[in-house]
Amino acid sequence: MCGRYAQSRNHRQLQLAFGLPEEALTEEPPDPRAWPPLDELPADYNIAPGRPVYAVLGPPPRGEGAAPGPCSLHTLRWGLVPSWAKERSIGYRMINARAETVADKPAFRAAYRRRRCLLPADAYYEWQLVGPDGRPQPSTSPATDPEHKKRKSKAAKRPFAIRYRDGAPLAMAGIFERWRDPEADESDPAAWLWSCAVVTTQAAPGLDHIHERMPVVVPEQDWRVWLDPASGAADLSHTLASTPVSELAVDEVSPEVNSVKNNGPGLLEPVAGEEPDTLF
Template identity: 45%
Template sequence: MCGRYASARKKYELLEEFQVAVDGAPEEELRPDYNVAPTKKVYAVLTRPLKDAENAEPVRQLRILRWGLVPSWAKDPSVGSRMINARVETVAEKPSFRRAFERRRCLLPADGYYEWYAGEDAGQAGGGGRAAKRKQPYYIHPADGSVMAMAGLYEFWRDRTRPDDDPEAWRVTCTVITTSAQDELGRIHDRMPMIIARERWADWLDPGLTAAEEARRLLVPAGPGLLAHHPVSTDVNNVRNNGPELIEPLAV
């Protein structure tokens, strides 16, 4: 799974990097976040018509969404905390994600993500003389330092307890599509975010592409050598900790 990631680039960098035509949240900018956790606000790149615009043509936008997808039919938005990931193997069939996979695909910019390796600790033995077990966090990121475009889906949920003119009447949420991890990354954890290659960005974001099989063909796991990894401090375990020191290699 992908349960934590880092997204520290400035808004203007993302607008340029993803060739965004419209800043969908011009009055809001997220602070650099080295410990993005479920239910937090995140940047997302998507293509859709502008709200209340005369021209109904889809436009590439940078929006601010909440991580944890809430299906439109959900009775309670709290289900979003359990829908932070969608498995590529079932995303086109599961009721929670099927409609979004057909029409509401997005890219979630990240600098890297964290996974925890459940290995044997070489430190002090625990009770009974057995080696204590701990999970060692790793930071996984593009080897060349480029931005990572995670495949995502977004959805709209209407809060029926609020009037139509309430800005909080609609909640827009997202999820990260995951795939199986291979080679060295698979040793750390068996799942990883699906990363969309730059040459596939436009096709992935195209709302006119509604055939599930065609969209699925755009999902190609990152090849060997594209991602690097290193162990980091267990400080990342606490979501209250946040800063560039979280992604620094662990001193050994």
């Protein structure tokens, strides 16, 4: 799964890294009913659900027969709120979408078909459990492990940061949705919420000793496929299985990351005396 990640690049750096056209931040944001805004976000080394995050979106919708527009950078709130939801708090329960069911689950299937995005990250964090006997064991998911809560309550948590060895930004597969607050006036910009979820999959060998799940990381050659609304089921399934695991490094980091109150680049520093663990 993915419950916390780091992202320190500003919007200019992300536009360069993802080959996006330069867009100026303006005091007059675009109509939030039509397309998400682009806000300046500070570096955040401990992003938690509910916070605004940068997202790379595919071509915006245009009239029939018109050429597709360019990909672009926007800000979304982490925790997907389906368009039919009665309240926005449901997003805190929908921070991840399982790759195995994202095409069929009612909360995610419309976004998966038409609204896919890339969520840039310096690294994502994952926690390994350490039992009372001192033995490490992989964390599990409530969806697959009936003993999840019991196992978690009896264990200590050991945090790891997973990232590209060369420092390039990760591009986590995401989906996004637009929701209107039924209690707010349509003309109120705050009535419109654009939110997202990270798509996760079964952890690959080399990562499954930490957690049984992992976010899907889209390799650069598949960015366009993932973002293109016209991509078919076969291409999307291939992308969901294409995380470049051999290019990732795993570092044990300080337990300070366990608290969302802590922030700063030091959270990504390997624990003293630990060497980065390359997977292959």
